[in-house]
Amino acid sequence: MASSSGSAALIVGASRGLGLGLAEAYLQRGWRVVGTVRGAAPTKLHDLAASSGGRLAIETVEINEPAEVAALKQRLSGRSFDVLFVNAGVTNRRDETVGEVSTDEFNRVMVTNALSPMRVIETLEDTVAPGGVIGAMSSGLGSVADNESGGMEVYRASKAALNTLMRSYAARAGGKRAVALISPGWVRTDMGGDAAPLSVAESASGIVDVLAGCAGKPGAVFIDYKGDTVRW
Numbered sequence: 001m002a003s004s005s006g007s008a009a010l011i012v013g014a015s016r017g018l019g020l021g022l023a024e025a026y027l028q029r030g031w032r033v034v035g036t037v038r039g040a041a042p043t044k045l046h047d048l049a050a051s052s053g054g055r056l057a058i059e060t061v062e063i064n065e066p067a068e069v070a071a072l073k074q075r076l077s078g079r080s081f082d083v084l085f086v087n088a089g090v091t092n093r094r095d096e097t098v099g100e101v102s103t104d105e106f107n108r109v110m111v112t113n114a115l116s117p118m119r120v121i122e123t124l125e126d127t128v129a130p131g132g133v134i135g136a137m138s139s140g141l142g143s144v145a146d147n148e149s150g151g152m153e154v155y156r157a158s159k160a161a162l163n164t165l166m167r168s169y170a171a172r173a174g175g176k177r178a179v180a181l182i183s184p185g186w187v188r189t190d191m192g193g194d195a196a197p198l199s200v201a202e203s204a205s206g207i208v209d210v211l212a213g214c215a216g217k218p219g220a221v222f223i224d225y226k227g228d229t230v231r232w
């Protein structure tokens with residue numbers, strides 16, 4: 001994608017991993033970026049901001065705290081973004097079945113991966129420019145149609161829930177919003193682990209290109225970092 005010096009992205013959950021990689025990929029393309037972290041501790045995003053020439057600003061939000069999301073909206077009042085992307089997500093133990101998981105753990109994964117991203121989007125949607133893109137980080141594991149192997153049951157369900165909520169959001173918007181659910185591939189991060197085949201930079205660069213391709217195209221898509229459609 002060509003450099004877009006007038007463009008701006010808001011990335012929610014950018015302290016490390018794919019969110020940090022997305023911030024870096026947008027900066028490399030000349031965008032301005034607002035990235036969010038939780039709490040006051042310095043993160044790798046702070047290191048990136050220090051070398052960004054003032055194009056990366058850091059905000060703070062814990063997405064599971066509605067008051068913090070509302071406060072972020074106040075602080076961003078008057079701002080306009082070409083991309084709002086909710087990257088933040090968590091998983092439970094990979095081999096933990098739905099029969100084993102505690103209610104608290106189920107709630108933690110479901111709320112963080114499905115309810116809270118939607119709250120962020122519902123709260124911040126007015127910061128997205130007309131023709132802009134609202135995206136959220138899904139997963140190939142969120143595909144109901146492709147779930148032949150099972151595994152990671154609770155995480156899968158949380159991303160499938162996110163996909164369904166985003167489709168409902170797009171439908172409610174009456175075809176006026178470009179809404180993108182992204183499958184980043186299996187990526188070497190704290191969540192993805194060392195055995196994953198993809199680097200953060202490879203996946204993030206692809207995601208930035210894919211989101212650019214969604215601009216001005218209303219409706220919901222489920223698409224991977226290479227631009228291939230994923231079955232719902």
Ligand SMILES: NC(=O)c1ccc[n+]([C@@H]2O[C@H](COP(=O)([O-])OP(=O)(O)OC[C@H]3O[C@@H](n4cnc5c(N)ncnc54)[C@H](OP(=O)(O)O)[C@@H]3O)[C@@H](O)[C@H]2O)c1
Nearest residue numbers: 013015017018038062063088089139186187189190191192
């Ligand atoms: N890695 C993969 O292979 C893979 C594959 C498919 C989908 N994904 C999805 O991609 C996204 C990023 O994954 P990752 O691999 O980069 O994971 P990661 O390295 O574990 O990073 C997770 C990010 O989400 C933030 N976060 C988590 N809970 C949050 C909350 N309640 N409020 C605000 N921020 C929160 C974390 O912030 P802190 O630093 O404060 O914890 C961190 O920035 C997730 O949605 C994940 O499900 C990853």
